[in-house]
Amino acid sequence: MGRYSRLREIRRMDPARDCAEILRLMSRYEFPWDYRQGIGVAFLRDYGVPRISVLLDRTQEFERNGQKRYDDTVLFGYEMAADGFDSERARAAARHLNRIHGRYRIPNEDYLYVLATTVVGPKRWIDRFGWRSLCAQERQALAEAGRRMASMMGIEGVPGTYEEFEELLDAYEERMFAYDPANRRVANATFRIMTAWYPAPLRPLVARFSLALLDEPLLRALGFPAQPRWVRTTAERALRARSSLVRLMPARPGRLPSRLRARSYPFGYRLDDLGPHWAHSRPLEPLPTETR
Template sequence: MLTKTMRTGTGAPGGVPRGRHGWQRRIEELDPVRDHEEIHRITAGYEFPWDYQRSLEFALFRTYCVPTISELLQRTGEFEKRPQKRYDDTALLMAELVEHGYDSERGVESLRVVNRMHGKYDIDNDDMLYVLTTFIYEPIDWIDRFGWRRLTPNERLACFHFYRQVGVRMGIRNIPETFEDFYRFKAEYERTHFRYTDDNHRVGTYTLTLFCSWFPAALRPLVAMGVYALLDPMMLAAFGFPAAPRWLQNASRRALRIRARFVRLLPPRRESKAARDPRNRTYPGYPVGYRPRDLGADNDKQRGARRRAA
């Protein structure tokens, strides 16, 4: 059962624990099936908020290596015309589910927006399953490599059960029932579906340009090379991107590991950052003054009117 503070998203579940590994000890006291929402909120909002944000950026990037997915995104024109807005919509809607729970008022509202956006298109169920896998396994892989500690078995299973339940509420069919089976689906799907197409290249380029736009113009060529350095060979081939020099690959990974050693020295986080990103560009100040229903709306004036009426 979720604690009151977790359901409202106003504070740390059960209070802030003592010591750098206090949250980890709290997680070990919980059940990864029954308490998966609480565990995942602690992991993503308190222990690894920066890592989760970065890893999910690359998780979404990874889905654009699938021709049927990139073709749909290219056809809608969203990534060409409004890449920042689509990025912010996706990131904030998923963060709402983590922060408040998928069956909370804000969680139900967020899922309603997600389902409405997806309902406009005829999307293959296996494509939906694959996108769901990236939200589970990409952060796990990232944190194992670059996090200030490795994830515990409870955290891994909680992440699986959390997104499995999100998938059920999105109407995704045939979701595997075990962590291992879903991972096998992901690996086989990538093996059979990742291949180069022009749409992959276009959508990947729009996304890379978006990432670079967050930095001063003088740094953007280096940022692009840094992104190439963190993409695996399958992704580089599917996008038609060049491989970064070996020295830059090593330097990028070394920099992330140095950051992890620094973060390891910090005290436990006192407030969740799951749904609080000060760098969000589309919805300044979010979540203050916004509801999940404001996300993904096509008409900015209508969104503003709804916010004023709330």
């Protein structure tokens, strides 16, 4: 398979009809590492909003079960898209996620913002550091996937296009980003998770490298200092060198397993495994579009 074969395939698809398949090709074949980095930055952006980070800090999920909390967030998104957003698998994942969120009073605008970070975060990272930029079909598929997830979760006022998701995110951050000690505590817990993936001697360097890639409004909201220019330049050049190397490599071959692998579940997982321990004993809530 040629390096651009899947891109040609994606360009022949309809983003509204095929958004789940386009998302699968993007996240598992075209940009598996970059997509994960974009989602990781999306998590950090959530912590720049005190109303969100205070809730996360109060639950102590990242402090006590940080890797599992990280994995579960990624896996919920995967489960909702893996067989298509109209599948029973997607509906089951949405019911389980709604059950977990139902314990807390979360404003609709916060749901919208968190959703927007998962749409905008991967696109901005890939356009900045991926081996190629996203095409129009991929951008539209990201937005359509966000819309489908919002529909299943009962989130209102969802943007209709990628550009509107981006506008929503930027306006919300301008209004809501502010420093709070909870922001830094949750961010520190997340950095501990991310750096633990690397050998111990490299962890301080990985943490500094990661901070160098964050924008100044987010760093201020998290309570971290801006890194020196030479550190930022070195980090960006290293990632662009990686993208140049990936561009020369052949396309990722073969078919991948039907379920993602996660550090918290070395022997696989079931939907019921996802989420905090208390969520497994409560009955499933119906989706907003289901009759009671």
